Amino acid sequence: MMRRLKVGAAALTMALLTACGGSGAGGTxxxxxxxxxxxxxxxGYQKCADSFARQNPGLSVRISQYGWDTYWQKLTAGFIADAAPDVFTDHLARFAQFADLKVLRPLDELGPTKDIQDGDYQEGLAELWKGQDGHRYGSPKDWDTVALFYSVPALKEAGVDPAELRNLSWNPQDGGTFEKLVAHLTVDANGxxxxEPGFDSNHVKVHGMSxxxxxxxxxxxxxxxxxxxxxxxxxxxxNPWGTHFNLDQPVFQDTLKWYFGLAQKGYMPTYAEIGGANSIGTDKQIQSGISAMGISGSWMISTFTKLTDENGxxxxxxxxxxxxxxxxKRASMFNGLAxxxxxxxxxxxxxxxWVKFLSGAECQKIIGESGVVFPARPEATELAxxxxxxxxxLDVTPFTDQVKEKTTFLFPVTSNAADIVALVNPRMDSVYIGSDPPSSLTRVNDQLNDLFKVVG
Amino acid sequence: MATTTTRSPAATGTTTAPRTPRRRDDSRLALLFILPALIGFLVFMVWPTLRGIYLSFTRFNLLTPPEFNGMDNYVRMVQDPVFWNSLKVTIWYVFLNILFQTILALIIAVMMQRLTKRTWLRGIVLTPYLVSNVVAAMIFLWVLDFQLGIGNKLLEVIGVERIAFFSSEAWVIPTIAGVNVWRHVGYTALLIFAGLQTIPETVYEAGRIDGAGEPRMFRSITVPLLRPILGLVLIITVVGSFQVFDTVAIATRGGPVDSSRVLQYYIYDVAFGRFQFGYASAMSVALLIVLMIITFLQYRLTRASTSDLN
Structure with missing residues (x-):
């Protein structure tokens, strides 16, 4: 039992040691x-790296890939142990924290990246990567939006024409045509x-919504x-760099009340069903038949197209x-990596x-043709x-139309991002579980606002 | 595994080597032998502890130098509801974990000593301990999964409703405690078993002659004579239990809501997730103090340093 802490410490030390395995920070x-x-x-990026090495004699790129959780742990350990990479893929949810910690180099102070223009990329993407000091800390590489993924067999079985899904609407009172469809796609243990009358919301076999x-x-x-x-x-x-939060607004709380209410009605899996911290994603829920459709991001397109049914x-x-x-109007969060x-x-x-090359036309074209993500440059998006x-x-215009029709809003970039997650996440879980009403988020909102009062 | 159950203390007493008349000063040599362990102790235990105490009075994000901020971290700790909740959750976990683990381990150890002498059977008891905490947590996560877990399928077969073991606020701590009981009960049983070996067989013989049955001998001989060992085992397991971390980190990450946010995990999250090493250090110091008090009390209450054998 004494081992518990030691195991944790050992794992951490290992992470630090393996990070030290190279030759200090970055390459030489x-x-x-x-x-x-x-x-x-x-x-895709390996292709870009090969091309970069050909065009720049004496330079080469070594790409390392780690899973999401390990990635951020190793990166943090790398910053502490002076073993971080030269260049890394950055996420808006983490970017603010790194900017706060001053571990990012301003790109506008380096020769090759000095002339990166906001207008080279999909509208709004490049601005997100500017710090509060006005410096640019990330060069946009791709973007994502969200859309509804659905199982074609599940729709067929329910007698729903996929075309109907193009014109769904919802409202926080009765859920509109969207909730009607979700209800129709939900099937209980008795079929x-x-x-339908007699629907048993406590024993649901297929949820309409993931x-x-x-x-x-x-x-x-x-x-x-x-x-x-x-x-x-x-x-x-x-946005970016907001300092006052809106979780106390009725429009937000009413929407959440309706949204999480879907779980109470049996139309969407409950917190207990999808397993809390280790929940399976929409892709797995659709594949295993637990859900008929669900919202997921454009970065999941290739995963969804590789899904198989029970017969393989x-x-x-x-x-x-x-x-x-x-x-x-519709809406989708507009997020991107840099x-x-x-x-x-x-x-x-x-x-x-290398960063300049990654965001340049040639590499963006290679990424667009690999069909995994939407590249940040508009012309490369078309290739994807x-x-x-x-x-x-596969028609992926439900993702791209949001950008074309300007129905997107940007991922909220703020300071104290890690503290915000630590405060919001447990309370939001509590609302999903149903042990607290959405109005309880007003208190969290005060706490979030207080975070910024302390700093300011 | 030891098989010296029947050897009496008298026999071991006669095998001690005769003492040399002239005493040599061995302290230099002793120091040399201790040195490797001492270096480890100083570098990995004493120095980090002192530095941790110092950091608890600072504001420190690991990447810029620490700034002294007096008692700020401690004031914040006293006012932090999540801290108090995590303390409560931890104590609830320790209570369940130690209660079931100690009772089960005692039963297993007594059965090992009184009922079977087969080494392989005794060995089997220890096997869960050979599985790493992380692996055990992963396995139980699958076994007890609400949708796909075989555990819940079995419950359905016997006609019981599925249980959201890791994802309901009421079940999560009992489940984590159960997983760790499973993993550590063999090890604890082994420690107690070693203690049972020190109880002379002659006492049991006397008991048998007086007509006492197994339950009576357990109550009147085994438990009182085992007290010092049991005291030691409790100190080790309670301290270890307070440091529960990996099962939570793998299985629930503190959720649902804060219902499995044990103190160690909260400290880790504040330090490595939020880069507030000063505040995390302050909470670690608080944990250190709590553990010191508990160990001291246990030591006194169980009189672990004295034996009734003499």
């Missing part, structure tokens, strides 16, 4: 250390559908953000846009050359749409 002699977490993207947890750690990106967004709600007073045959998947809300250079890098100019149509027979 023209070898640029580059980290990413998505294994699906590695082949009764959610909109659940990806309470959404407390990522502003409900693949949970409720499409609904709060289309109800006209914004998380902070301004490919499972047919369709994509529909998020429903139209009380504002009369490449950042660490202050620990001993060759910032070389690193900047074509790829999905041709290679996967």
């Amino acid at each position: 002699d023209g070898v640029i250390e580059y980290w990413l977490w998505d294994s699906g993207q590695q082949p 009764k559908r959610g909109d 659940a990806e947890g309470s959404g407390g750690s990522g502003w409900g990106q693949t949970q409720w953000s499409a609904f709060t967004g289309s109800a006209g709600w914004q998380a902070t007073d301004k 045959k490919p499972l047919e998947i369709g994509i529909a846009p998020t429903p139209i809300g009380p504002t009369g 490449d950042s250079i660490t202050t620990l890098s001993k060759q910032p100019e070389n690193a900047a050359k 749409i074509q790829y999905n149509k041709k290679e996967r027979n």
Whole structure:
């Protein structure tokens, strides 16, 4: 039993030691250390790296890939132990914290990346990566939105025409045509559908809608953000770098009440059902038949197209846009990844050359043609749409239309991001479970506002 | 595994080597032997403890130098409801964990001593301890999964409603305590078993001649004579139990809500998730003090340093 702490300490030491395994921070002699977490993207970026090495004699890139959790642990350990990479893939949820800790190098002070223009990328993407000091800390590489993924066989069985899904609307009072569809797609243990009399909400076999947890750690990106967004709600007073929060607004709390109410009605898995901290995603829920459809992000497209049914045959998947809300418009969170250079890098100019190359037309084209994510440059985004149509027979415009029709809102970037998650996540879980009403979030909102009073 | 159950203390007493008349000063040599352990102790225990205490009076994010901020962290700790909740959750966990673990381990140890002498059977008891905490947590996460776990399938077969072991606020701590009882009960039983070996067989013989049955001998011989060992085992297991971390980190990450946010996990989260090493150090110091008090009390209450054998 005494071992428990020691095991933890040993694991940590191992992480530190393995991070030290290289030759100090970043690479040396023209070898640029580059980290990413998505294994699906590695082949594409390897192509970019090969091309970069050909065009820049004496320079080469070594790509390391770690899973999401390990990635951030290793990166943190790397910053502490002076063993961080030269360049790494950065996420908006973490970016603010790194900026606070001053471990990112301003790109506008490095030769090759000095001339990065906001206008080169999809609108709004580049601005997100500017710090409160006005410096640019990330060079946009891709973007994502959310949409409804559905199981074609489940829709067929329910007698629903997929075209119906293109014009769904919802409201916080009765859920609108969206909730009607979700109810119809829900089937209980006796085979009764959610909109039939005698439906047993406590013994549900197929939920009309999937659940990806309470959404407390990522502003409900693949949970409720499409609904709060289309109800006209914004998380902070301004974005990026807001300092006042809006979790106390009735529009937000009413939307959550309706959204988490779906779980109480049996239309969506409850917290207990999807397993709390280790919940399975929408992809697995649709694959295993627990759910018929659900909201997920564009970065999951290739995962969804690889799903198989119980006979091992490919499972047919369709994509529909998020429903139209009380504002009369759809909404999707608009989020993106960027490449950042660490202050620990001993060759910032070389690193900047690589960052510039990553966000340049050539590499963006390679990424677009690999069909894993939507590249940050508009012309490369078009290539990704074509790829999905041709290679996967999949219409991905529900993702891209949100950008085209300007129905997106940006991921809320703030300081104290880790503290915000620590405060919001447990309370949001509590609302999802149903042990606290959405009005309990007003108290959390006060705590969030207090965080910024202390600093200011 | 030891098989010296029947050897009496008298026999061991006669085998001690005769003492040399001239005493040599061995302290230099002794120091040399202790040195490797001492270096480890100083570098990995004493120094981090002192530094941790110092950091608890600072504001420190690991990447910039610490700033002294007096008692701020401690004031915040006293006012932090999550801290108090995590203390409560931890104590609830320790209570369940130690209660079931000690009772089960005692039963297993007595059965090992009184009922079977087979080494392989005794060995089997220890097998869960050979599984790492992380692996055990992962396995139980699958076994007890609400949707797909075989544990819940079995419950359904016998006609009981599924239980959300890791995802309901009421079940999560009993479940984590249960997983760790499973893993540590063999080890604890082994410690108690070693203690049972020190009880002379002659006492049991006397008991048998007086007509006492197994339950009576357990009550009147085993438990009182085992007290010092049991005291030691309790101190070790309670201290270890307070430090529960990996099962929570793997299985629940503190949820649902805060119902499994044990103190060690909260400290870890504040330090490595939120980069507030000063506040995390203050909470670690609080845990240190709590553990010192509990150990002291246990030591006194169980009179672990004295034996009734003489």
